[in-house]
Amino acid sequence: MxxxxxxxxxxxxxxxxxxxxxxxxxxxxxxxxxxxxxxxxxxxxxxxxxGPNFDPRELAICRLNIPMRDIDIRPPEFSRCGSFAEWLQDSPGPDVFPSRADLGRYLEARLDDLRAAGxxxxxxxxxxxxxxxxxxxxxxxxxxxxxxxxxxxxxxxxxxxxVESDDQLAQWQRHALTSAGVLAQAYPARRLGAEAANWAGQRVAVRGLALSAFDVLRVLTTEQGGRFADGCYVSCGAEPARILPFSLDGLPPYPKPETKEVDASFDPREAETQVFADAIADAACGSPASARTRLSRALEPVVARILSEQGNPAGAADVSAWLMAEWQEPGSQETAPPHEALMHGIAMAEGSAVPTIGYAIGQVWRKWQDALRSGYNPADTSPDTAEVIVAFDEGLKRYSYGPPVSSSRELAALIDAGIVDLGHAVDPDVSQTDTGWELATSAGRTAVDVMIDAVMPSxxxxxxxxxxxxxxxxxxxxxxxxxxxxxxxxxxxxxxxxxxxxxxxxxxxxxxxxxxxxxxxxxxxxxxxxxxxxxxxxxxxxxxxxxxx
The missing domain is CATH 3.50.50.60 (FAD/NAD(P)-binding domain)
Incomplete structure (x- = not known):
């Protein structure tokens, strides 16, 4: 048988x-x-x-950090959806950053087509x-x-x-059970928005000053009824009295170029991209030292050319030194105070200020992400070399994974309105009190009633x-x-x-x-x-x- x-x-x-x-x-x-x-x-x-990141039920204020012009996830031939822009009934302009919920609905439609294909x-x-x-x-x-x-x-x-909570968060979780302080998570944003309805007039701290923090700020302000008009924030009275975001370096991420024209000024040439593609393929298979050398040599002439073309010849001459410092200690060259860094980032994204070395490197690196993955991911990379390349890529995310400039402008408007305070943004000491927490830096001490965790775990x-x-x-x-x-x-x-x-x-x-x-x-x-x-x-x-x- x-x-x-x-x-x-x-x-x-x-x-x-x-x-x-x-x-x-x-x-x-x-x-x-x-x-x-x-x-x-x-x-x-x-x-x-x-999935949760693109939940169709999520608030519309939660937006992608990619403009429509850069979303290129075309479906397979058997799908009837077309591109994301084609699928949307009212597709926004190329410079608009669409909502994550809209993208989620599109992805659900793609799954329906996958089922129907048989x-x-x-x-x-x-x-x-x-x-x-x-x-x-x-x-x-x-x-x-x-x-x-x-x-x-x-x-x-x-x-x-x-994941398991880190030591600081675990301590806060225990403290929130025995004190009047409130501990909340950034997501789901719709849940945070419902909780925030009870925080009018209170002081709210936000752990983390990366992309999630911008969603949190909108949940605490416009989702409660406030609005932005003519570059200013118009309070509704239902938002917290003060919002205090903080992180290890206290620096908000740099926004992406605002328009296609500004963005194009950072385009690498086809031959330059091929040099980088060859460099990352070699770097992934080499030693840590050779990886640093190969990638720096691919970046240096491209960034120097772009800086010279955009009116920063002094920066063009210092690219090699900047990269050397970045490999050794990512972010160590960012020394401006948080508010100054925010405003300078807005100006560079608008094209009204010449780019710094870091900003130019970050934009070129963003445009080379596909080449980076194509050269690195199939390779058999040693752990030591992997650590070096991954750390470099993660460090440059403060430029390459930035928010839309509109989000940075909203943060600036909230600071001007006295709602957001960056006075404790740089790695404050956080102590527990009967009513919540206290943030302390050289600028002084501020008691807060609510702590929001907006840090993505590793x-x-x-x-x-x-x-x-x-x-x-x-x-x-x-x-x-x-x-x-x-x-x-x-x-x-x-x-x-x-x-x-x-x-x-x-x-x-x-x-x-x-x-x-x-x-x-x-x-x-x-x-x-x-x-x-x-x-x-x-x-x-x-x-x-x-x-x-």
Whole structure:
């Protein structure tokens, strides 16, 4: 008696934009005449395809940090959606930064088209996976008390899962339970907005001065009824009396160039981009010292040319020294007070002030993100070199991942209105009081009633709390590339275990692989080459019928 081999199945744990991009890439490779591959997805979050970052239910004031002109996530040929701009009923102009909720609705529509294409037999489980086990017949997935499977392939794509609180936040959490102080999280913004309705006239501190802080400021002001008019903030009386954001350096991120014309003044030439592409491919395979040298040599002439063309010849002569300092200590050259840095950033984004070396490097680096990923992600990079390149990329995010200039102007208007106070922005001492907290710097002391955490945690495997990931880490299946980096994965996303060998049938994509990959926080990366390499690996390992064969 013969037994027919069971058709392969794959499991996808997490169903946000990255999983959508991966499944679109897989469907593109499936032959139209083949039996659809059964794919079972697992995620309790209701907005499949969008995920929490692009939740369609989120407040409209939460915006992307990418203007419409730079959003290039075209769908596969079988999709009917068209581009994001084509799909929107009232598409904004090219310089507008659209809402994350609008993008989330678009991603949901892309998922609908993926289902309708019929190349994948999709089944969704609105449940949390708590464990994974590899058995002879394949991987088994645990949901509560039951096991489901077997699966020949499992893709982990969980975005930023919950982590253990750092020491400072954990202390604040305990304090909030026994004092009158209120501790809140930045997201979901709609929940924060409802809580903030009770904070009129109070003092609110915000831990973190990166992109999330701009969402928090809008939630505390315009979402409560205030408005901006003619460059000024018009109070409604329902917002906090004072908002005190702070961070380690106290500097708000630099805004992106305001218009296509200003942005184009930072464009590298095609030949310059090719030099960089060659440099990052070599750097990823070399030593830390050679990586620094190769990347600096690619950046220096481009940035010097741009600075000279924009009226900063002195800066053009100092690019090499700036880069040397940046490699050694990211951000150490930013010495201006927070408000001064904010206003200078606005002027550079408008094109009314000549760019600094850092601003020019950041914009060029932003335009080279695709080349960066293409050269780095498939390479076999040593942990020491990975740490150096990742740290450099992360440090430049203060320029390359900046907000729209409109957000920076809103912050300036709130400062002028006396609502926002940057007097304690630079790494204040934070002490606990019966009524909340007290911030202290050389500028003095200020008591606050509410503390909002707006800091994104690092992708450190040692502090993960999701049971399925904790189990894989404890079992040696999921292991960091190095102490300061996240999971060790191959070029197609296959997980590399503690013993240095690939874990058959287990893959991971996204920021939890930082170090094995670079610049993974980008929306474009969700639909980029990493997803296609994963899909290609699945097709090869399972022996699936390819499109066109």
């Amino acid at each position: 013969t037994h027919e081999k069971e058709a392969p199945r794959i499991a996808v744990i997490g169903m946000g934009p990255r999983s959508l991009g991966a499944l679109e890439a897989l469907a593109t490779r499936m032959g139209d005449g083949a039996t659809p591959l059964r794919v079972e997805t697992f995620d309790p979050f209701p907005a499949c395809g969008a 190349r994948l037999d999709l089944h969704h489980n609105a449940a949390t996976v708590t464990d994974l086990q590899q058995r002879d017949e394949g991987w088994m997935v645990r949901l509560g008390r039951t096991w489901q499977g077997p699966y020949q392939e499992v893709l982990l794509s969980l975005g930023q899962p919950e 992708p450190d495997l040692s502090v993960l709390r999701a049971p399925v990931l904790v189990g894989l880490v404890n079992g040696g299946r999921l292991s960091p590339l190095a102490e300061a980096l996240a999971a060790n994965t191959g070029k197609d996303g296959q997980v590399v275990g503690r013993d240095g060998g690939s874990v058959a049938g287990l893959c991971l994509l996204g920021r939890l692989a930082l170090g094995s990959v670079v610049a993974a926080d980008s929306l474009h990366d969700c639909f980029g080459e990493a997803s296609h390499r994963w899909a290609e690996g699945v097709v090869d390992r399972l022996g699936l019928l390819r499109a066109g064969r």
